[in-house]
Each structure stands twice: as C-alpha cells, then as structure tokens.
Amino acid sequence: MLVRYKKSCEKIAMGLLSFMPEERELKKLKETMNIYQTNSNWHLFLWKEGEAFVGLVGIELAEGHYTLQHISVNPSFHGEGIGHAMVEKVQQLIPDLEMHGTAFTEAFLEKCSEAKLAVI
Ligand SMILES: CC(C)(COP(=O)(O)OP(=O)(O)OC[C@H]1O[C@@H](n2cnc3c(N)ncnc32)[C@H](O)[C@@H]1OP(=O)(O)O)[C@@H](O)C(=O)NCCC(=O)NCCS
Known part of the structure; x- marks a missing residue:
C-alpha cells in the first residue's frame, strides 16, 4: 500500500533512501530529505507491507x-x-502527467514501461 511520507517516519525513509547509490552519504541524504520536507513540488511516499515500510x-x-x-x-x-x-x-495518482526519469531512475522506469507493453 502506498502511503504519504510523514515526519514521524523520517528515519525509516532515510534508511530506504540510503539504498540508492547516490544517497549513501549522510550529508547528501539529509539534504535530500530536507528538499522533500520543504519544497512543495517534491512528494515522498512509502510502501507498506503489513506493518512494515519496505x-x-x-x-x-x-x-x-x-x-x-x-x-x-x-x-x-x-x-x-x-x-x-x-x-x-x-502513475495512477497523477494520470494526466507523464513520468520522466533521472540518470539514476531511468533504467528502472524503462523496465516498468517494458512490462506494461508486454501486458498489452
Ligand atoms: C530498483 C528497485 C527499486 C527495484 O525494486 P524491486 O521491488 O526489486 O523491483 P520489482 O520486483 O518490481 O522488479 C524487478 C525487476 O526489475 C529489475 N531491476 C532492478 N533494478 C533495476 C534497475 N536499476 N534498472 C533496471 N531494471 C532493474 C530486476 O532485474 C527485475 O527484473 P526481472 O523482472 O526481469 O527479473 C530496487 O532494486 C532497489 O531498491 N535498488 C536500489 C536503489 C536504486 O538503485 N534505485 C534506483 C534504480 S534505477
């Protein structure tokens, strides 16, 4: 289940974010969390499996x-x-806009598009 990030989950979110290679350094990780918490264009979500955020x-x-x-x-x-x-x-939450990738997320996004095409 996709849930909106809340400040009470900050440490959990930082732990998950740190799995991304470019976010391993604590300084960078804190900067990124700060952007999500202060910039209204940036939105963070967590995925919950049962009681665990994974x-x-x-x-x-x-x-x-x-x-x-x-x-x-x-x-x-x-x-x-x-x-x-x-x-x-x-994508279901924001159906009217196209999702773009970054140098870090593009490859997985491509993978997702391929999977969608395979279903059609
Ligand atoms: C990328 C990530 C979020 C995928 O999560 P996941 O729940 O394992 O993904 P799914 O189970 O939905 O899909 C698995 C498929 O995606 C592929 N995949 C995993 N990481 C990928 C990547 N970086 N680029 C392209 N495909 C990728 C797997 O090989 C697998 O392919 P298969 O179905 O042909 O075997 C996870 O591997 C991760 O957290 N990686 C570390 C963080 C990171 O590098 N994020 C940015 C990635 S672009």
Missing part, C-alpha cells in the same frame, strides 16, 4: 510532467514486484 518513491512535480527522483526497496523484498507496484500507483 519501499520508498519520491517525485518532483514540474510544468507538464513530473520526475521520478528516487525509488528504492528494502533488499529483503527485492524481486517481489514492489518497485513496479510503486511506479504504477504513483
């Missing part, structure tokens, strides 16, 4: 599109479809 997805809204800035899943839950499910849920 995934994170962060987007930046822009003019005419939005960017998948961050996506990560706890390694114990890799390969279970959570990454795909998070992308799909976010």
